[in-house]
Amino acid sequence: MKKHLRLLLFLQLTVLFVSAQDSSKVVRKGFIPKDKLFELLYVPFDVPAGTTEIRVKERYDKMKVNVLNMGIYDANGYQDAAGFRGWSGGAKKEFFIAEASASTGYIAGNINAGTWNILVYPSTIAPEGLSWTLEITLVPGKQQKIVEGKPAAVQLNTIAGWYRGDLHMHTLHSDGRRTTDELVAEAKAKKLDYIISTEHNTNAANLNWGRYDSKDLLIINGEEVTSTRYGHWNAIGLDAKTVVDWRYKPEDGIIGKYVGRVHQDGGLAIINHPFYDKGDKTFKFDEKEFDGIEIWNGEWNVLNALALKWWDESLRKGVKKIAIGASDTHIASGSPNNLGRPQTVVFAKGLSKNAILEGIKKGRVYIAAGDSVSLQLTVNSAGKTYGIGDQLPKNTAADVHLTVKGCKNTVLMVIGDKGLISSHQLADDVQTIDMKVKPGSSSYIRVEVRKADQTMVALTNPVWL
Structure with missing residues (x-):
């Protein structure tokens, strides 16, 4: 918290009344020096009663070098997930939240009066530092009807067999470049039996996968819990409203708490691409807490070979971790990470969330390059x-x-x-x-x-x- 307060010293505040009857604009500016890389900065602003939409625009200098990630928490606070209203990381420079709709990655609903906070998180800073500006527009209006989400069906059949799926993917709800419509259409075209939604640090997509319910494609909720500094992991099998927090360090010694939250939903915690960057092991949390390892990410390469070696060495020591493979797909084509390549093939008692997760947990899994x-x-x-x-x-x-x-x-x-x-x-x-x-x-x-x-x-x- 002291670090957050120190960063607030760089903060400036300007309030502009754009139109007395329509909206008001809050402008906040600040500077983050190079030595504050990966520090969390909460930018507070007050939302008056009667606000029905919030629009946020982010600007910062040297955008080809600097990366400033962004998310938002409502008046319920940012200390835990209770106030979480969305995250886009570095994928968006602007977003909106209204009562009936929101930008991808963000959660529509009641705009509660009180102090909201925008979280900005620098994951790359130029030597000269990073100057940033947030423009926050508060729009009053007639209260809108809150639209209830439609989570995915949890069971399609009870037929035992081998089921093919992909456990790691992204859409416009995080840093992917395709819509959920396009992802589902591609999954069906490739005849996958199941997919697991794993957007970075947000559950926004999970709230509405039920729009795509069908008899031949099971969609399971998940989240890629993403800390640029300490590594990524997949929380798979979550309830639609569950958000797993990412704002902690290995030395905090609390990773077990968040893996436990996944287990509480009946889910599993999987270490993602543990040698993601230049062959160095980038996953820094205690691997003993996790259920499995993504040893095959996209096309087979030297980083996957390192993950396989790590997993194999663990097996020889008697450490049982489930090996899975997944595409980590972001676009429809033209990438080493195409949907369904590789596939995690699971023996399950049926095509359902619980059965697929049980099959993975028991290690009844092999990985195949394709169908x-x-x-x-x-x-x-x-x-x-x-x-x-x-x-x-x-x-x-x-x-x-x-x-x-x-x-x-x-x-x-x-x-x-x-x-x-x-x-x-x-x-x-x-x-x-x-x-x-x-x-x-x-x-x-x-x-x-x-x-x-x-x-x-x-x-x-x-x-x-």
Whole structure:
């Protein structure tokens, strides 16, 4: 709080009455020096009774270098999520909130009288510092009808099977460049069974996914909890109204509180692209608190290989984290991050939020480069059949059966806690492999399928022996 107050010393305030009967404008200006990078600055302004719309415009210098992120909290305060009314990060330079509508990323509803706060957060500052201006227009008017949101359906069927989906994506509600209409249309065209909405630091999209309810595409709520300085993580399986806060540091020691909030909704917490920047590990929070790791983000590359190595080393130490893959898509095409590439394929008891999350939590998951790739891994032991994510009885022989489709001219590798167990050339589009694993030779087996250039085609979570 002291840091926030120190930053307020750079603040100037001007109030302009644009039209006595229509609106008033509040202009706030300030300067952020280079040494205040990543500091949170709350810019307060008073909203009089009778206001039905708030419009905010942001300007700052050296916009090709500086980045100033932006969000807003209403009169309920900014100390927790109670007053949260939206976040656009650095994706927008202006937004509005009205009683019946709002800019993407922001939440329409009652414009309560009192002190509101705009949160500005510099994630890049030029050596000369950053000068900024906020223009806030307060518009009075006749009270509008509050429009209730329409969250997505939570269950489409109860048919057990393998379901294909994408766990990481963005639209105009954060820094994506497509509408929710366009995203849903593309997901259906690619025949995905489910998608998980993960906008940066906002639940605005989650409030209205029910507009797209259908019998063949399940939409699950989520949020990419985003701290530029400390890393990103996905909260998946949230209730529509849940917002998971991001405003804390690793040294605060409270990440467990926010992961616990996700679990309270029945959701899971997934570490995103942990080697996002130049090959350095950019995720700084305590990974022990998290359920899984996004080891495959978009096209396979060296950063994904580093994430895979980190996950594999954890497995060998007996740390069970679920591996998932996702596109992190922002645009419809022309990017290494295209929707549904890769896909997280989950064995679930049905196409529902709870069933998909249960399947992921139990590790009944493999990752495929696309919809033409499929992989079946089963293990027979002591008269029973086990699959990906299952635990066999200790010290029993394991008869492994693999069926792979869509992986012609690749190499399949069976991997254990001591490294490579066996490798197999896949010459045909459909191929089966049978092998035995001796009791006690490994605590798990998992499978990777790669092209000759080491590009990943598919990989599984472990079967635990």
